[in-house]
Amino acid sequence: MTATGSSLPPTLTRRRGGSLRRGGNVPYLLITPALIVLALVVVWPLVKVILLSLQEQQSSKRALFSNGGTTPWVGLRNFVDALTSRTFWTVLERTLIFTAVNVALTLVFGIAIAVLLNRVSKWARVILTAVLLFVWAVPATVSTQIYAWLFNNQFGVVNYVLDKLPGVHMQGHDWFADPTQGLAVITLVVVWGAIPLLAISLHAGITQIPQDVLEAARCDGAGAWATFRHIVLPFLRPLLVILTTLSVIWDFGVFHQIWFMRNGHPEPGYQTLGIFMYSQGVSSSRYNTGATLAVLMILALLLVMVVYVRQLFKIGDAE
């Protein structure tokens, strides 16, 4: 079985019904409103953020006063400043580790639950899918506050349950005193919120695998793991590439979960790139420093975006 686009999930296949029409001016008229919106809310701010990153960062008070307006051009000095500051590299390292851990956990649990959905009776699948949809519907801001309450040091149910385990003393334990533990709790929030998308779409992908292929593997004596490793995984590969790149982009720019968990004032140990940029650029009105960080962030993600777009084109979804 060649795991190519021939039998992908319905949403990922392209209906082949003749070639596209040439429409003269019509397509251009159709995309004009979208282009105007894009120019207004994307191109203009993108140009502005690049310009800001090339202008001098003055004291934040003055910047606030002149509204970040027109300070002298300084070329790439802001970038040199950012890339030579130790804080930046600490923040970047933290962001990369956070992203790697979150993406890995999301993928592992997402795939596991997708396979599980495929293995259980219908009633169990309906129950689990319903729970997944509810989880998916809960805004990240809300889920963060639920977890803050679950992990509350005094009356939190997590400390209570863990304390019940033999030899564990968690009563009154403050999960957020140490940023590593705090970020672990935040990881839980992120992964919890991300599981439904992966589990449901991967489950849809698995159901598209032709049954005779699985049957053939079983006849050849392939065990559950071998079937998964050599048939299911290769088949899901295009979908997995897309979901992984999306997860990387989302987790790299994680904001709500950290911001809400720290009540809008994340301590230095909690700062990932998105948070660092926001607290530098917006909270302290250091627009130019913030803009520089934003440009660096977009550049870092551009690579991942290229993988994503290429994969979409490869499976014909973007043709």
Next chain:
Amino acid sequence: MTALKEQPTSGATSGTTSSPAGPRRPRNRRKAAATGTWNAVALFVAAVLGFPIFWMLITSVKTSSDINRLVPLFWPHHFTWSGFAGVLTDPIFRDDLLNSLVITLSTVLISIVVGFFGAMAIARFRFAGRKVFIVAVLIVQMIPLTALTIPMSLLLDSAHLKNTLFGVIIVYLMFTMPFTVWTLRTFIANIPRELDEAALIDGCTRWQVFYKIILPLVGPGLVATGVYGWVLAWNEFVIANTLLLDNTKQTLMVYLLQFQSSPTHGADYGGLMAAATLTALPVVVLFVIFQSRISAGLTAGAVKG
């Protein structure tokens, strides 16, 4: 192999079913026992994943003496609606609820109209620059909104649109519109092109093809896309927090953060969970109503809440 049982086996698989009936039986029984185990695992997973939501709901109806206990109550002694009453009678909550509704509805409507035309163009026509347009749409969808907060804020300020709902609606189009174009494109592309060609041959004008053929068929897609767009706009916090400065102009997400960090409500987890429940409610209700369409089209746009 429940999936196999549910699917009507076609004639092509008859070759595989020719294995002797004898050894199949114990295997099926073992399979059934294994399915029982996996069902139990699935229920356990559902319970673990669902517990935070249960805990939010149960906390929101607990009395404060039932909340602040060293031994948590998994079922409250007394139910109370005072948490909800407190939030619902808060005039700031009402203002913010209205703002959230206005912003979300406008964003969804505008992006569906604008996005639909764009989606039509790339799903139905070949034109120079089509690929560039698609790539632009895909890339824009991926740019983290936080990265553009600073320039957006400065630009809106110079246009005197900061601290206005209109300004926020415009900014939200940045992430709802590309996403709408992309998702609707998938739905339109799934309508066979032969249909519009047949209609054209039968003498329909382009416009008639559009509203007599495509619009009715893409209806479910419009609903699903609208719900996704709603989720994205409703859940957004960073832009709202940066652009909307007055209490009376903020959205529910900003209200939620202020509720948590305000000294009067700080330890009031009952009230906070009630506010959180109310904030999540519109999205959850939409999900329950359009459940089947949403899970079917989930991969189409790949959105996260």
